Amino acid sequence: MDWAEVVNNPILKDLPFKIELNKFGKILMSPASNKHGRIQSRMAANLINNLPSGEVITECSIHTSDGVKVADVAWASDEFIKSFDYQTPYPKAPEICIEIVSPSNSKTEISEKVDLYLAKGAEEVWVVYEDARIITFTHAGVTEHSVIALDAQSL
Secondary structure, rough: OOOOHHHHOOOOOOEEEEEEEOOOEEEEEEEEOHHHHHHHHHHHHHHHHHHHOOOOEEEEEEEEOEEEEEEEEEEEEEHHHHHOOOOEEOOOOEEEEEEEEOOOOOOHHHHHHHHHHHHOOOEEEEEEEEOEEEEEEEEEEOOOOOOOOOOOOOO
């Protein structure tokens, strides 16, 4: 199965799960809680308020070496949007990709997503925990805070 088939499948359209594909085209589903959704909304609002140029994308699909992964929130510069517009999934990761950790996520799964987003061009990957901790990853490793959006990095 490819991403266009997932997006256009009427059976999958209204599922209350986040859907991704692995590199073999198999569907992976993760249930999202209301807490997860509220954190996602706050992160998006913080980016919108603190980075007025560029766009915030929730449920941002990115084609990676391990299939299509979906960042909970992403921030893309005006240049990124000009280059990729509404491609689905994006062939490259936006500058900031944010993953909100759910109880069902393993450390390995989150670590792999960080690596996949960075390998596809993300400058920063934020891992947000439900207890309000945010860990920022760059190509240099873990950093204390975002260089791109310092004021947006709070819950």
